[in-house]
Amino acid sequence: MKNTFFIRLITFFLLISLIPILFLSFYYYTFISGTLKTNLTHQAEESINRTIENFVDSLDEYRHNTYLLANSTIIQQVLSSSVSIESKQIYQEIYSIMRGQIYNASAHIVSAKGKIQYSTHEFPSQYDFRYNNNDSSIPSIMAKNGFSTLLLTERYVNKRNDVIMMNLVRTIVSEENIIIGYAIIDLFSSTLSALCKEKLFNDLVLIDTETLKASSLLHTEVFGDFSLFPALSVLREHSKPSLMRKNTIPDYVVAMREIPETNLALVGIIETSSYSLVLSNISITTTLILFLSILAAFILSFLMSKRISKPILN
Numbered sequence: 001m002k003n004t005f006f007i008r009l010i011t012f013f014l015l016i017s018l019i020p021i022l023f024l025s026f027y028y029y030t031f032i033s034g035t036l037k038t039n040l041t042h043q044a045e046e047s048i049n050r051t052i053e054n055f056v057d058s059l060d061e062y063r064h065n066t067y068l069l070a071n072s073t074i075i076q077q078v079l080s081s082s083v084s085i086e087s088k089q090i091y092q093e094i095y096s097i098m099r100g101q102i103y104n105a106s107a108h109i110v111s112a113k114g115k116i117q118y119s120t121h122e123f124p125s126q127y128d129f130r131y132n133n134n135d136s137s138i139p140s141i142m143a144k145n146g147f148s149t150l151l152l153t154e155r156y157v158n159k160r161n162d163v164i165m166m167n168l169v170r171t172i173v174s175e176e177n178i179i180i181g182y183a184i185i186d187l188f189s190s191t192l193s194a195l196c197k198e199k200l201f202n203d204l205v206l207i208d209t210e211t212l213k214a215s216s217l218l219h220t221e222v223f224g225d226f227s228l229f230p231a232l233s234v235l236r237e238h239s240k241p242s243l244m245r246k247n248t249i250p251d252y253v254v255a256m257r258e259i260p261e262t263n264l265a266l267v268g269i270i271e272t273s274s275y276s277l278v279l280s281n282i283s284i285t286t287t288l289i290l291f292l293s294i295l296a297a298f299i300l301s302f303l304m305s306k307r308i309s310k311p312i313l314n
Contacts, residue, residue, distance in 0.1 A: 037253070041255070044201070044270055045255050047198040049257065051268070052266060055195055056260060059151075062101075065107070065185055066170040066183045068097045070173075075109055075181075079172055080174045094120060105188060106158070106186045107183070107184070108123060109181060109183055110129065111180060114130040138169055142171060142182075150167075162188045163220055164189070167185070167187070168186075169182055169184050170183045189215075196218060200268070200270060202270055203229070204217040209258070231254050232267065253270040254269055
């Protein structure tokens with residue numbers, strides 16, 4: 001008789017205590033955790049769109065500056081050697097065009113053969129076409145593709161320790177439509193990082209879809225192939241990443257979008273390990289409550305079965 005009461009009581013107690021806990025646990029892990037991932041993905045997509053807008057506006061501004069440099073009458077006359085102009089006047093022209101941007105970018109003017117050189121900073125050796133005129137040089141690339149403008153991601157560090165991450169190039173032509181030089185604007189990593197105002201991402205990665213090289217905009221010392229960025233394992237190095245808009249992999253939410261009119265893409269990465277830790281802690285708490293509920297059910301069933309069985313036996 002006592003055992004019968006005990007079994008019935010523990011069955012009732014377990015049903016009453018475990019069903020709500022199991023139901024809430026199932027609801028949490030199937031709905032709330034899924035909603036969290038969905039919300040993070042949605043927020044990542046919105047944040048990457050806003051960041052792209054910042055990039056587009058900034059690049060348009062610097063493209064316009066290369067246009068002004070390339071179409072400056074003074075600069076064209078100097079490169080064509082048609083008029084003798086003092087260096088002071090030339091530098092005044094360059095600095096006037098680059099007004100307010102000297103700490104964000106450097107501007108360079110170089111003749112087609114590399115003999116004439118002007119710069120707002122120290123002139124980079126790789127732009128000296130007298131000694132660097134191979135297949136990877138700017139004249140060779142532009143001649144091969146027939147470009148009048150070019151955007152590159154040739155990374156280097158200048159003598160002021162500014163890290164250059166992006167290069168805007170425009171040909172300078174004479175009245176006879178002959179290429180007489182190039183206007184180049186190099187963008188510093190700090191300039192590009194300042195465009196990343198969204199605090200949601202743990203990292204923002206700039207990808208050159210032609211070379212498939214990646215550079216972190218938040219951790220500028222990290223650059224190279226995709227192996228340096230575990231979150232980019234969703235991308236295949238042998239394929240164009242432009243097809244991927246957003247994705248999720250374990251421990252990461254990844255949102256990606258191309259920068260219009262460029263060969264660049266921007267990838268926002270959210271590490272979900274902190275969110276997973278919260279889920280793990282809740283899981284531990286749920287397990288503990290479950291254990292205590294079972295223990296309480298056993299104790300209450302045992303005590304109540306003893307109390308109920310005694311009067312019946314008497």
